Amino acid sequence: MTEVTLKEVARAAGCSVATVSRVLGGTRPVGPEIALRVKEAAERLGYRPNQVARALRSRSTGTIGLVLPQITNPFFPSLVREVEHALHAEGRALLLADCDDDPATEAARITALLDRQVDALLVIPVDETHSRDAVTAAAARVPLVLLDRGCGTGTADLVATDNASGMALVLEHLAAVGRRRVCYVGAGGRDTAAVERLAAYRAGAGALDPEAPGRVELGDFSWEWGRAAADRILPFRPDAVVCANDLIAIGVLQRLRQLGVDAPGEIGVTGFDDVPMVGLVDPALTTVRQPVRELAAEAAQLLAGRLNGQRDAPRRSVRLAPELVVRASSAPPRAASARQAASTRPPEEDQ
Amino acid sequence: MTEVTLKEVARAAGCSVATVSRVLGGTRPVGPEIALRVKEAAERLGYRPNQVARALRSRSTGTIGLVLPQITNPFFPSLVREVEHALHAEGRALLLADCDDDPATEAARITALLDRQVDALLVIPVDETHSRDAVTAAAARVPLVLLDRGCGTGTADLVATDNASGMALVLEHLAAVGRRRVCYVGAGGRDTAAVERLAAYRAGAGALDPEAPGRVELGDFSWEWGRAAADRILPFRPDAVVCANDLIAIGVLQRLRQLGVDAPGEIGVTGFDDVPMVGLVDPALTTVRQPVRELAAEAAQLLAGRLNGQRDAPRRSVRLAPELVVRASSAPPRAASARQAASTRPPEEDQ
DNA sequence: TTGAAAGCGCTAACAT
């Protein structure tokens, strides 16, 4: 079974291939009755345009590459989903590349996608500094939008959550519920999510307590780190732990429970991202919800603009405001009864 | 900055385009010193083959489409990751389509990928019956491998976990630790994961207890359902709850804890998949680990075979054995002390 | 408004 081509449709409709192309592409006006004949013939033969041939001729594949650090990071699947939907809604397709959190792999994947003639790239850079060269080089060839994380300044368009204001929301909220001895459990990575959230904590925490900006423990974005970090922050005798993402917060909550520390009674805990998994923990986690759908939509729209001739418009950097989602884990502390309540259940150990 | 083409490399190397193509593609023998000249020229000019042109001529794009129900289902990201790595290792690229658990969207995505001339398709079907037509039609056009889930018999090649033997492992294990009053919390969906696991439970549970095959509650693959189901299975007075996947098991464990029921002391709980998230729950979850990497590798290899001329070899159906991962949630019951221990902590309610 | 014809960049016959 061989493919139906334009030529065959043209023959069936009794006109030239150019006319068929015009009817189907809507490029130029075509006489109404011949247009009908063409559409009918195409329909009848089950004609489907060969996108590869179209791409070669028109220099546009209709595919967008998405390069991300690790699809197994629980924040990314929902972002990928929204990006996929936004692109398919415009008739584009998504080439996905996972670079295993490795800048060298990232560079290789970017090259591979460029070789495939993607119309544009969406990149969630692995590392603020080490991703930079590959991103800059790619941005010189096709429109490139950095998504969710930056990569030096002025490298390319950027669509990301406003991490600073998200962290500010958290700190304001903690102050409002009467918590002052805050500390931070973050990630030491060089990606902008880690960097910006830490910086925002350092900048804002001093308003609650002059010592707070110094009460910082850095690891990675995992709940294993959150567990380990819980032990390390207890000597600070904090009344709140601000975490750089939800996974860390979940780990902290788990470990606090094991240690018999009452959360939120004694220590409040906050996360960042609002990944689906937070539905699992008890107490429910107060966190910062990233506007995932809006990020995807904005990125798709920005790309579409660049692809429609706005290639030389000034670089855009779009920061979307996240939303604080207040749940139980940051409820006002039970100042007096906390210690006592916690001690009714003895600490358990890991098995 | 315009792209470097074969023609320019040929001119720089002082030979014909055909020769350059042969050198770079390794298609035919070429004289050693002219080969060197060509490689040098290509290198110097920074030549990158245009994959679209190559695809049009050679009728092979080097891209594989992956169509899956929902990337946000926590089992899929690791599978996608392995598939991506396996394909990129062979120089292929991955077009990802997410069909939102909807068969109509699935059909549309499959068509979109075929229009893009994917060399082959990997499909994780949404629904055993409703996905069938689209899959069959696509399989007539390109090699198609069903991944992780089937879709009627004889439709296409299949690479999936052996759900039946996974469930059998669970039941044997529960019998070995002395649990007999088992029940099942499953999913009522029409995908093969739900169907096969349920069937295997029904087939095997009778060996533990004649009533067990009838003790079944069906919902969906979510932890919300697991929570709700926990209340529904308590009247069975079970000593073990077999769950169709990890999310359900996590929900069941959570609700049991809320109700003050001791797990595993009183009721053992098992899951299926071994998603990363199981690292979060306490007690640690006994589950069935799907051989994710091997599934991806097998699927990639099967595709590669089909693409290298084995298109008409007999259909293959490959079932990979999963592995039982025994953790705390199915430890032998504490027959006597269970009720008492549990009642020291009063039931909490959802907030 | 329509058709004829020229490619897009590459590979694969077919020559030599």
Next chain:
DNA sequence: ATGTTAGCGCTTTCAA
């Protein structure tokens, strides 16, 4: 072993 040439299926001048 190398060069010449004819397309792959489509879009887009350029003429009519």
